[in-house]
Amino acid sequence: KVVYIYLKQLEEAEVVVINKMETISEADLNHLIDRLDSEYPGKKVMAISAREGTGLESWLRHIQASEPLSETAMDVDYELYAEGEALLGWLNATVELKSTAAFNGNEWIKDIALKLQQQLKSNSAEVAHLKMTLSPNKGLDDIAVINLVRNDFIPELSQELPEDITEGQVIINLRAEANPTLLKQAVIEAIQQMETDHPQVKGTLDHVEHFRPGKPEPTYRLSEAVDS
Known part of the structure; x- marks a missing residue:
């Protein structure tokens, strides 16, 4: 149920940012990016390292240059969402x-x-x-x-x-x-x-x-x- 909340947050996001990219191998990082591209087509997926500064400028430039998207509202199971929230x-x-x-x-x-x-x-x-x-x-x-x-x-x-x-x-x-x-x-x-x-x-x-x-x-x- 907590995972449901997490997945809905990914679904709602216009940009998905993977932080701490320095902690995993390049192969694992590429696999994660490919998986996100497959599961959430049309979303911008970026990898950064806040600690090392890698990718931060590209991320900030994207935010400054982008306009909010107008999309269909998500289908949310509020009962399941509430049960997930209640676990925390x-x-x-x-x-x-x-x-x-x-x-x-x-x-x-x-x-x-x-x-x-x-x-x-x-x-x-x-x-x-x-x-x-x-x-x-x-x-x-x-x-x-x-x-x-x-x-x-x-x-x-x-x-x-x-x-x-x-x-x-x-x-x-x-x-x-x-x-x-x-x-x-x-x-x-x-x-x-x-x-x-x-x-x-x-x-x-x-x-x-x-x-x-x-x-x-x-x-x-x-x-x-x-x-x-």
Whole structure:
């Protein structure tokens, strides 16, 4: 059911962009592009590497030069779509950090991401999306950013802090196939584990919201797109 949502998103897209092209072989990449061309004829399929910068200019030029297409509205099974959405728990949280001594924020955010990943795996909660940022409260405009998109992947720092910090704010955005209450508990336990492993750093859960998206109830359902 979650796959149904994903496939509908591909069906709706005018441009399909494959990121992280550097992580697979050229043969596998070409096979993926051919498969997308076959399954979704007429769509623009592009491959990029956001980390290495490959293909970004072509993608941006295409966006700037393209006009939105007017197409027939998708046929959506709203019951199935709602069931798929209901499988995903959502969590947004803010954690305030204070330390008695300067510490490596990059290592801290990487460690808590690994602990949170382990908490979720131990509860058979498949991660759909985890993004965490760490912003220093003083002195730096930079932030550390870490991402995880699957349980069997390693959390990856896409942006790092240039120096140690003494306090900051962590923002957690998490989606996983689990009860939202379980996601909240996993975050709380990960913070507690961090205080055991990094006793000089105090983490306080300042704000948390956890929920499941409501069932989509469209007021109108178009049979075809209409030009304005």
